[in-house]
Amino acid sequence: MKFYDVLASLIHDMKNSLSMVIHTLDEITADAAVDFDKPARMTVLQNEAKRLNNNLIELLTLYNIENERISPSIEEVDVAIFIAEIMAENRSSAEANHIELVSDCDPELFGYFDENLIRNVLNNLVGNGIRYTRDRLLISAAQEAGYLVFRVEDNWSGYPEQMLSKQSAEDDHGALAEGRTKLGLYFATMIAEMHRNGEQQGFIRLENSHQLSVGCFSIWLP
Structure with missing residues (x-):
């Protein structure tokens, strides 16, 4: 897949988010003199702003990957603390959308991976999860x-x-522009495959049954 294919899809998605932000701001401005549901509208703005930010992070990361300007910085990471940070970064958005955000991780678990790259993947997954x-x-x-x-x-x-x-x-390159989830798949796949240990290479997996018995997106790191 070429970078311009990803760019076209991201521009389309960012345009939709900007349209939502503009529309919501127009509503708030028009209703400034009357009572309106501020929390709900602020939640829309918050969600779309975070999606835009995640899109830009993906765009820059994928550009750097394609141009070989980035390589994973593998370090030992306390996974329980890492998960707690992901939870904290997304808690306000989850609460605003009335979503219960929970975690499950052995407090003694440690791993070796690029913390920033995997953080970007997980934040994108959680952001999409909160949305859907x-x-x-x-x-x-x-x-x-x-x-x-x-x-x-x-x-x-x-x-x-x-x-x-x-x-x-x-x-399924031809269907990339069909939806945000396909782009998320591509981004997560690229990041996972950058993680190697001997002959093992990272990968992603989709399932419809695990602990919650519905949608499960996993990223496997060697």
């Missing part, structure tokens, strides 16, 4: 089969069969 889940979102981490596995699970409708069969946006 019904009322609960679970962030977890565990050691499995020689991999450190991060999972973000929702309790909405799960992934369609077509996405489960692809398992990667790289398998």
Whole structure:
């Protein structure tokens, strides 16, 4: 996939977010003299602003990857503290959307990965999860089969069969512009594959059954 394909998709998505922000601001301005639901409208602005910020982070990261200007900085990370930071960064948005944000991680778990790159992936996954889940979102981490596995699970409708069969946006380049989730798949795949240990390489996996028994996005790091 070429960088300009990703750029076109991101521009389209950012345009939609900006349109939502402008529309909401227009409503607030028009209703300034009357009573209106400030919390709900502020939540819309907060959510769309965070999506724009995540888009720009993805754009810059993917550009640097394609131009070989970035390589993973692998360090030992306290995973429980890392998960707690992800929770803190997204808690206000979850509460504003009436989403219960919960975590599951062994307090003694440590891993070796690029903290900033994986933080970007998880924040994108959590942001999308808050947008689409019904009322609960679970962030977890565990050691499995020689991999450190991060999972973000929702309790909405799960992934369609077509996405489960692809398992990667790289398998379906032509459909990238169809939705934000496909772009998220591509971004997460690129970051996962940058993590290597001997012959092992990181990867992502989509499932429709794990702890919450609906949609589960996992990133496996060697």
